[in-house]
Structure formats: C-alpha cells, structure tokens
Amino acid sequence: MSDYLVVALVTLLGVALVATAFGARRALAPSDPTPEKVTTYESGVDPVGDGWQQGSVRYLVYALLYVGFAVDAVYLFPWALVIRTHLGVASLVEMAVFVGVLVIALLHVWRRGLLRWW
Template identity: 55%
Template sequence: MPEPTGRQMPVLAADYFHSYAVVGLLAVVGVVFVAVAFGAGRLLRPVVPTPEKLLTYECGVDPVGEGWAHTQVRYYVYAFLYVIFAVDSIFLFPWATVFAAPGYGAATLVEMFIFLGFLAVGLLYAWKKGVLEWT
C-alpha cells in the first residue's frame, strides 16, 4: 500500500470535517424545525383563560382533597426493573449480530454470560428482598 503524499492528506482531512459539517447542519435544521413548530403553535393557538380552564383536571372528575398524594414505592421498583430488562433486550440484538461474525464467537459468548449473570444477581436480590411480591 503506497504511503499518502502531502497532496492527499488535505483531501482526507477535508472529507473528514465535511462529514461532521453534515451532521452539524442536520442538528441545526432539527433544532430550528422544532423551534419554528413551537413558535407557530404559540402564535396560532387561542388564548382564552377561564376559571374552569385553570382548575386542576383529574380524569374528568372534580378535584377533591389536597394536592398531596402518597405513591407506593413498589411502582417505582417495577419501573426500575422494567428499565433494567429493557436495557438487557437492547444489548441482546447487537450481541447476536456480533456473535454471528467470524472470530468473535467465544469472546462475545463469555461477555454475554457475564452480563446476564449480573442481571440474574440483581433479579435474585430483588426477589430475596420481596420486591416482586404484589401484596
């Protein structure tokens, strides 16, 4: 393979920075699009505040009592467990594609068993603490 000459280096650097310029331009266009959409919504919507519109809406029922309500912690724990296993499923697809590539089989298999082991330990811990029992 021939060594790059001084004449080829600026071309490679220009292509490299051109790729980032395209990404940057796309990000700017996205931000401007969202800003214009929010601005248009603010300018075009009708603003007629009435006392009924300013009341707290609670599923079609008039609000009763104080605004403070206790939420049980188990809902958050279930949400946290869901996030953990959703992340697990997100990691399984790329792992499966790399596992199929030649030369990566044994290493990726060991890595995935380590990862699944950590998840199993976390699930076992949650089960031992009684988090998974709905009472």
C-alpha cells in the same frame, strides 16, 4: 479557534430558533384561560381535595426492574441474531457476564422481598 466559533454559532442559532418558535406560538395562539381550562383533569374525574397523596415506593421498584429488563432485551435480541455469523466466544462471555449481573440483581431484589405486591 474557528472550530469553536462554528460550535458557538450553531448553538446560538439553535437558541434563536427555539426562542423564535416560542415567540411565534405566544403571538399566534389564542389564549382564553378560564377556571375550567386550568383545572386538573384526570381520566374524566373531577379533582377532590388537595393533590398530595402518599404513594408506595414499590411501584418505582417495578418500573426500574422493567426498564432494566427492557434494556436487556434491546441488547440481547440483536446480539442473538448475529452471534453465529460475526461474533465469537469473547462476545458469548461478555453477554454471559451481562445477563449474570442482571440475574444477581434480580435475586437480590427477590431476596429482599421487593417483588411482593402486599
């Protein structure tokens, strides 16, 4: 039961630390909200009209593909550095399966036409 008490105490201490930081910022930081300060600012262009604009889902597909291949690189480069010294054939098969799944996903996305810009 003492392990749970330690976890609860650390959790409460973390919550108290965050609450203290928020309170100190609220008490010490200057606050002078003016209409110019609370206006949306985007790349030096003044906002015109409402903030809603229909966006294309294609950009989300590109972002997800980038994240998928970035994660692939994060796993592939360290693996490639130690494959000759520490890893065996089983590791080579595992990495082939991993890259194969990514290639199948890329072929699926390409076949559905999601990689076209227009």
